[in-house]
Amino acid sequence: xxxxxxxxxxxxxxxxxxxxxxxxxxxxxxxxxxxxxxxxxxxxxxxxxxxxxxxxxxxxxxxxxxxxxxxxxxxxxxxxxxxxxxxxxxxxxxxxxxxxxxxxxxxxxxxxxxxxxxxxxxxxxxxxxxxxxxxxxxxxxxxxxxxxxxxxxxxxxxxxxxxxxxxxxxxxxxxxxxxxxxxxxxxxxxxxxxxxxxxxxxxxxxxxxxxxxxxxxxxxxxxxxxxxxxxxxxxxxxxxxxxxxxxxxxxxxxxxxxxxxxxxxxxxxxxxxxxxxxxxxxxxx
Amino acid sequence: xxxxxxxxxxxxxxxxxxxxxxxxxxxxxxxxxxxxxxxxxxxxxxxxxxxxxxxxxxxxxxxxxxxxxxxxxxxxxxxxxxxxxxxxxxxxxxxxxxxxxxxxxxxxxxxxxxxxxxxxxxxxxxxxxxxxxxxxxxxxxxxxxxxxxxxxxxxxxxxxxxxxxxxxxxxxxxxxxxxxxxxxxxxxxxxxxxxxxxxxxxxxxxxxxxxxxxxxxxxxxxxxxxxxxxxxxxxxxxxxxxxxxxxxxxxxxxxxxxxxxxxxxxxxxxxxxxxxxxxxxxxxxxxxxxx
Numbered sequence: 001x002x003x004x005x006x007x008x009x010x011x012x013x014x015x016x017x018x019x020x021x022x023x024x025x026x027x028x029x030x031x032x033x034x035x036x037x038x039x040x041x042x043x044x045x046x047x048x049x050x051x052x053x054x055x056x057x058x059x060x061x062x063x064x065x066x067x068x069x070x071x072x073x074x075x076x077x078x079x080x081x082x083x084x085x086x087x088x089x090x091x092x093x094x095x096x097x098x099x100x101x102x103x104x105x106x107x108x109x110x111x112x113x114x115x116x117x118x119x120x121x122x123x124x125x126x127x128x129x130x131x132x133x134x135x136x137x138x139x140x141x142x143x144x145x146x147x148x149x150x151x152x153x154x155x156x157x158x159x160x161x162x163x164x165x166x167x168x169x170x171x172x173x174x175x176x177x178x179x180x181x182x183x184x185x186x187x188x189x190x191x192x193x194x195x196x197x198x199x200x201x202x203x204x205x206x207x208x209x210x211x212x213x214x215x216x217x218x219x220x221x222x223x224x225x226x227x228x229x230x231x232x233x234x235x236x237x238x239x240x241x242x243x244x245x246x247x248x249x250x251x252x253x254x255x256x257x258x259x260x261x262x263x264x265x266x267x268x269x270x271x272x273x274x275x276x277x278x279x280x281x282x283x284x285x
Numbered sequence: 286x287x288x289x290x291x292x293x294x295x296x297x298x299x300x301x302x303x304x305x306x307x308x309x310x311x312x313x314x315x316x317x318x319x320x321x322x323x324x325x326x327x328x329x330x331x332x333x334x335x336x337x338x339x340x341x342x343x344x345x346x347x348x349x350x351x352x353x354x355x356x357x358x359x360x361x362x363x364x365x366x367x368x369x370x371x372x373x374x375x376x377x378x379x380x381x382x383x384x385x386x387x388x389x390x391x392x393x394x395x396x397x398x399x400x401x402x403x404x405x406x407x408x409x410x411x412x413x414x415x416x417x418x419x420x421x422x423x424x425x426x427x428x429x430x431x432x433x434x435x436x437x438x439x440x441x442x443x444x445x446x447x448x449x450x451x452x453x454x455x456x457x458x459x460x461x462x463x464x465x466x467x468x469x470x471x472x473x474x475x476x477x478x479x480x481x482x483x484x485x486x487x488x489x490x491x492x493x494x495x496x497x498x499x500x501x502x503x504x505x506x507x508x509x510x511x512x513x514x515x516x517x518x519x520x521x522x523x524x525x526x527x528x529x530x531x532x533x534x535x536x537x538x539x540x541x542x543x544x545x546x547x548x549x550x551x552x553x554x555x556x557x558x559x560x561x562x563x564x565x566x567x568x569x570x571x572x573x574x575x576x
Binding site for chain 2: 048053054055072079081082104
C-alpha cells in the first residue's frame with residue numbers, strides 16, 4: 001500500500017529564508033504521527049504544504065494527490081484543525097453545523113450534534129461568546145463528524161489550559177481514532193503527545209532529523225546511565241548525546257550493540273522528549 | 286447554481302448582516318421622514334405632471350439607495366478577502382472542500398449583483414410605502430396619487446438594466462478592490478487608493494499628462510454616459526431650450542442604450558481588465574492564507 005503522505009525533497013522558501021530544506025518524509029495509513037520540532041523548525045510550513053495551503057518545490061503526494069493543485073478534492077478526504085482559535089467570531093454553532101453539513105459530502109450531522117450534546121454549548125451561541133475551550137469542543141465536533149482518512153492538527157492545543165488540553169487528546173484517541181484513520185499532529189510540547197503517538201518525525205532547521213515508529217525507537221536507541229569508572233569506555237562507543245543529571249551521566253546511543261552497552265550501566269529506552277532533546281542538541285556531544 | 290454556492294452566499298449574509306440591515310434601517314428612516322416630515326408637494330394638475338412627480342419620487346429614492354449601496358459594496362469587496370486572513374478563520378474555510386476560485390467568484394457575485402438586488406428590493410418597498418403614506422397625507426394638496434403603476438414598471442426596468450450594466454462596467458474596479466483585499470496585510474483602504482493616486486501624481490510630475498487620471502475618472506463616472514442616452518439632449522431643442530412635453534413623455538425604452546453599452550469597446554476593455562484582476566486575486570487567495 002502506498003504511503004498516505006510522501007514527500008521527496010520538499011522545499012519551501014520565503015525569500016532568502018529556507019523554511020523547508022529538501023525534506024523527505026513518509027506517513028503510512030492508520031498511524032498517529034507526531035511532527036515535532038522547535039519553534040521555527042519548519043513544522044507549520046510542512047503542514048501548509050501537505051494541506052495545499054502553499055506552493056512548494058519538490059515532490060509531495062497526499063492521499064495520491066498533489067495538494068496545492070488539488071486542495072479542493074483533497075479536503076474531501078482530509079480535514080485539519082490549524083490552531084483552535086480560527087472559527088470566525090460571528091459564526092453561530094448551529095450555522096457552523098448547517099454550513100459544514102451543506103458543503104462537506106462526508107459530514108455526519110448526527111455525530112456532530114451528539115458530540116455537542118455532551119457539552120454545555122447551545123446552538124444559538126456565537127463563537128465570540130465561547131471560551132477557548134468551548135471553541136475547541138465545537139471545532140472538534142465539526143471535524144470528528146467528518147469521515148476523513150487523514151486528520152491534520154497544527155499545534156491544536158495552543159493557548160488551552162491543561163484540562164482542555166487533556167480533554168482534547170482524550171477525545172481524539174477515544175472517540176475518533178480507528179484503523180481507517182491517520183492523524184498527523186505538530187507540536188513543540190512533546191510531553192503532551194508522546195503517549196498517543198505511534199510514529200515520530202523530528203524536524204529541525206527545515207530538515208527531517210528523524211522519521212521512525214515508536215516500536216523502532218526501542219531497538220534503535222538506547223540511553224545508558226553510565227557507571228562513573230566506565231565512562232571513557234562508553235564514550236568510545238560514540239554516543240550521539242551526553243546528559244549530566246544529578247552527578248550521573250546518561251549517554252545516548254543509536255544502533256549500538258546492547259550486549260556491549262550492558263557493561264556500562266543501566267539501559268533504558270529514551271522517552272520521546274528525551275530523544276528529541278538528544279537528537280536536536282546532538283552533534284555537540 | 287449548485288448547492289455549495291447557495292451555502293456560500295448564505296454564509297456571506299451570516300457574516301455581513303449589514304447587507305440587509307443598512308438598507309432596512311435606511312428605508313425605515315425614509316419612511317419615518319415620510320410619516321412625520323413636513324410635506325410640501327406642489328399641486329399636480331395634469332396627468333403628465335403626476336407622471337413626472339411619480340418618476341421623480343421613485344428616482345430620488347432609488348438614487349439615494351444607490352449611493353449608500355455603492356459605498357457599502359465598495360467596502361464589502363475591499364474587506365471580503367481580508368477579514369478572514371486577519372482573524373485566521375481562513376484556515377477554517379480552507380479546511381473545507383471549496384476551491385479558492387469558487388470563494389472569490391461568489392464574493393464577487395455578492396458584491397456586484399446580490400447586494401445591489403437587496404438594495405433594489407429595499408428601494409421598491411420603501412418607494413411603495415412612502416408613496417402610500419405621502420399620498421394619503423398630501424392628498425388634498427396634490428390632488429392625485431404619487432403612485433403610478435406604469436412609471437413603477439418602467440423604473441423596474443431601469444434599475445435592473447443599471448444593476449446589470451454597472452456589474453459589467455465596474456468589473457475592473459471590483460477586481461482591483463478584491464486584489465487588494467486578497468493581498469494587503471493591513472490598511473486595505475489605503476492600499477486601494479494609494480497606488481492609483483501615486484501613479485497619477487508620478488505621471489503628472491514626470492510626463493505632465495493626465496492619462497491615468499482620465500482612465501480612472503472615466504471608469505468611475507462613465508457608466509451613465511455609456512449605458513444611458515443623454516436625457517437632456519432628448520429634452521432640448523436645437524437652442525438648448527428644454528421641451529417640457531418631450532421631457533415628460535420620455536420612456537425607459539428611450540433612456541436605456543443596451544446596444545451602445547454592449548458594443549462599446551470601453552465596456553469590453555473593462556471586462557478584460559476585470560477578469561485579469563480577479564484571476565490574480567484568485568491566485569493570491571490560493572497562496573496567502575494568513576497575515
